[in-house]
Amino acid sequence: MDGDTSGVEGDNWNTDDELEIDNFSLSSNSSLTLPNGEAVACSGEASSSAGSSNSKLIDHFIGMGFSEKMVAKAIQENGKENTDSILETLLTYSALESSPQGQQHIDSDHCSLECEGSFLDDFSDVDSFSDNEEITNPVSDEDEKLLSLVKMGYTRDEASIAIERCGLDSSLVELTDFITAAQMAKVADVHFPLEDKPRPNLSYKKRKHFDYEMWKRKKQRGLEKRLLHDDDDEIVRLPNPMIGFGVPNEMCQTIHRTLPEAAIGPPFFYYENVALAPKGVWTTISRFLYDVEPEFVDSKYFCAAARKRGYVHNIPIHDRYPLVPLPPSTIFEAFPLTKKWWPSWDPRTKLNCLQTCVGSAKLTERIRKAIEDYDGEPPLHVQKYVLDECRKWNLVWVGRNKVAPLEPDEVEKLLGFPTNHTRGGGISRTDRFKSLGNSFQVDTVAYHLSVLKAMFPNGINLLSLFSGIGGAEVALHRLGIPLKNVVSVEISEVNRNIVRSWWEQTNQRGNLIDLADVQQLNGDRLEELMGSFGGFDLIVGGSPCNNLAGSNRLHRDGLGGKESSLFYDYFRILDLVKCIMNKTQ
DNA sequence: AGAAAGATGAACGGTTTG
DNA sequence: CAAACCGTTCATCTTTCT
Numbered sequence: 356m357d358g359d360t361s362g363v364e365g366d367n368w369n370t371d372d373e374l375e376i377d378n379f380s381l382s383s384n385s386s387l388t389l390p391n392g393e394a395v396a397c398s399g400e401a402s403s404s405a406g407s408s409n410s411k412l413i414d415h416f417i418g419m420g421f422s423e424k425m426v427a428k429a430i431q432e433n434g435k436e437n438t439d440s441i442l443e444t445l446l447t448y449s450a451l452e453s454s455p456q457g458q459q460h461i462d463s464d465h466c467s468l469e470c471e472g473s474f475l476d477d478f479s480d481v482d483s484f485s486d487n488e489e490i491t492n493p494v495s496d497e498d499e500k501l502l503s504l505v506k507m508g509y510t511r512d513e514a515s516i517a518i519e520r521c522g523l524d525s526s527l528v529e530l531t532d533f534i535t536a537a538q539m540a541k542v543a544d545v546h547f548p549l550e551d552k553p554r555p556n557l558s559y560k561k562r563k564h565f566d567y568e569m570w571k572r573k574k575q576r577g578l579e580k581r582l583l584h585d586d587d588d589e590i591v592r593l594p595n596p597m598i599g600f601g602v603p604n605e606m607c608q609t610i611h612r613t614l615p616e617a618a619i620g621p622p623f624f625y626y627e628n629v630a631l632a633p634k635g636v637w638t639t640i641s642r643f644l645y646d647v648e649p650e651f652v653d654s655k656y657f658c659a660a661a662r663k664r665g666y667v668h669n670i671p672i673h674d675r676y677p678l679v680p681l682p683p684s685t686i687f688e689a690f691p692l693t694k695k696w697w698p699s700w701d702p703r704t705k706l707n708c709l710q711t712c713v714g715s716a717k718l719t720e721r722i723r724k725a726i727e728d729y730d731g732e733p734p735l736h737v738q739k740y741v742l743d744e745c746r747k748w749n750l751v752w753v754g755r756n757k758v759a760p761l762e763p764d765e766v767e768k769l770l771g772f773p774t775n776h777t778r779g780g781g782i783s784r785t786d787r788f789k790s791l792g793n794s795f796q797v798d799t800v801a802y803h804l805s806v807l808k809a810m811f812p813n814g815i816n817l818l819s820l821f822s823g824i825g826g827a828e829v830a831l832h833r834l835g836i837p838l839k840n841v842v843s844v845e846i847s848e849v850n851r852n853i854v855r856s857w858w859e860q861t862n863q864r865g866n867l868i869d870l871a872d873v874q875q876l877n878g879d880r881l882e883e884l885m886g887s888f889g890g891f892d893l894i895v896g897g898s899p900c901n902n903l904a905g906s907n908r909l910h911r912d913g914l915g916g917k918e919s920s921l922f923y924d925y926f927r928i929l930d931l932v933k934c935i936m937n938k939t940q
Numbered sequence: 941a942g943a944a945a946g947a948t949g950a951a952c953g954g955t956t957t958g
Numbered sequence: 959c960a961a962a963c964c965g966t967t968c969a970t971c972t973t974t975c976t
């Protein structure tokens with residue numbers, strides 16, 4: 356993993372690499388220009404030409420390193436709404452452009468030909484774009500190199516590590532070589548961390564690596580699977596019933612699965628997000644996470660509330676066992692007092708997904724008014740109104756004609772947390788609902804993690820990203836798996852306090868390190884942390900679902916969304932840890 | 941008292957799936 | 959067609975600070 360470029364991928368990589376490095380060094384004194392000749396200084400603010408509501412979108416993709424013309428074409432073909440398919444289209448364009456033989460392949464086996472030929476004539480400006488790409492205003496020698504690398508799309512961390520390792524007087528070619536080698540040599544199937552939109556500097560060159568990889572996979576999959584017909588590539592299908600590889604007391608269990616080579620640990624990883632994400636999201640997530648097939652599970656098979664989630668992990672799936680005591684499995688078991696008031700025409704036995712907001716008092720009052728005139732048996736249209744509202748807001752019956760939202764401690768119970776886990780410490784009721792609504796269902800996660808107990812009798816070192824209120828930590832603790840060193844990264848101070856408080860109250864023997872921002876967690880810091888206790892055994896994370904969740908009416912923007920794009924940081928960090936751990940072995 | 945910060949409530953569709 | 963969905967934003971009320 357030193358300066359050697361010999362990639363495991365074979366000729367394509369070498370050729371591509373050299374080509375790019377050559378391009379770069381040749382062009383390293385010009386300035387970055389767009390096809391229209393406009394010079395671009397640093398980040399994001401490219402192209403102000405479009406002027407419409409599209410311009411922000413266009414800027415977004417230009418910031419990712421695509422040419423303006425390509426972006427315009429992709430938007431035209433996909434419509435400006437579907438950013439995911441725009442991205443896919445752009446990736447396809449770039450993949451085609453990056454490999455000479457790509458065109459033929461796509462021609463021969465790509466099913467959707469509607470755009471073929473319409474974009475092949477765009478490559479000239481792509482070339483001019485990438486050829487002219489460069490850096491302006493270097494400062495000191497080290498800064499200059501750092502800046503150059505960052506502009507090429509590498510992270511600051513990657514850049515500084517490379518400078519540190521190769522020495523200050525190494526050439527840019529050597530430095531890029533080092534970084535690419537570090538990332539490629541390890542596993543054939545690993546592609547570059549795609550920094551996505553929060554970092555608008557991702558260069559076209561670097562993107563080409565990534566795209567080519569993406570295209571290759573796509574092609575492979577396409578050959579295997581789809582002889583059917585249509586457009587969208589392998590869309591991940593949700594299982595029905597949603598029991599993943601198996602849940603307790605259910606007949607059909609998957610006994611065995613074969614993980615892709617690149618996915619096999621160490622470390623173990625466990626990623627979570629909402630199952631009902633926009634189309635294509637889980638395909639992307641799975642592709643990034645080493646092509647591991649997601650496990651979709653509804654927590655209604657574990658507790659009295661639904662929670663449809665997808666989990667991508669490389670943890671063995673045999674010999675799982677549930678947490679004891681088993682949580683109540685119906686509303687009546689969970690809240691016996693409701694039985695007395697539950698009308699016969701409300702057929703619910705399970706609650707719907709526990710979300711971040713709860714029904715208001717005014718709503719429960721409207722419902723009371725709507726049914727109090729009828730003696731226990733309202734007309735059907737009133738029943739429907741009440742039931743719809745009850746299902747939407749997860750209301751339960753707490754008195755005659757009286758419904759109410761759950762209390763925070765009741766939500767804690769349903770989700771498998773200790774009572775009052777989120778209470779106190781200056782945390783408001785609203786914030787409790789919010790934190791709980793964003794959390795894991797502990798019994799579900801614990802079931803998946805249970806097989807680790809036998810494998811780590813002395814405990815584990817855990818990296819917990821987007822920890823929230825510590826669902827993973829609580830699950831492991833309840834499984835009786837000792838927590839040796841826990842690095843917990845969570846942006847919300849309130850949540851960090853909750854985890855810290857839980858940590859102290861449960862008399863943990865281990866060491867809890869909490870950090871605020873995943874984006875600040877770089878290679879240096881990771882090496883430092885891992886060096887002190889010898890690497891992580893497990894990396895857990897449920898990245899923000901804000902832009903994926905169905906309840907979001909305003910910004911359901913997919914994985915490219917403001918918060919949900921932090922998924923790429925999960926991948927980045929996971930990949931870094933894998934890299935570091937392979938290196939030190 | 942008045943400003944500032946915090947908490948609460950209500951209105952706000954659309955995508956995806958069976 | 960029904961049913962479900964780890965949500966956002968703004969107005970208003972409440973509490974705290976000066």
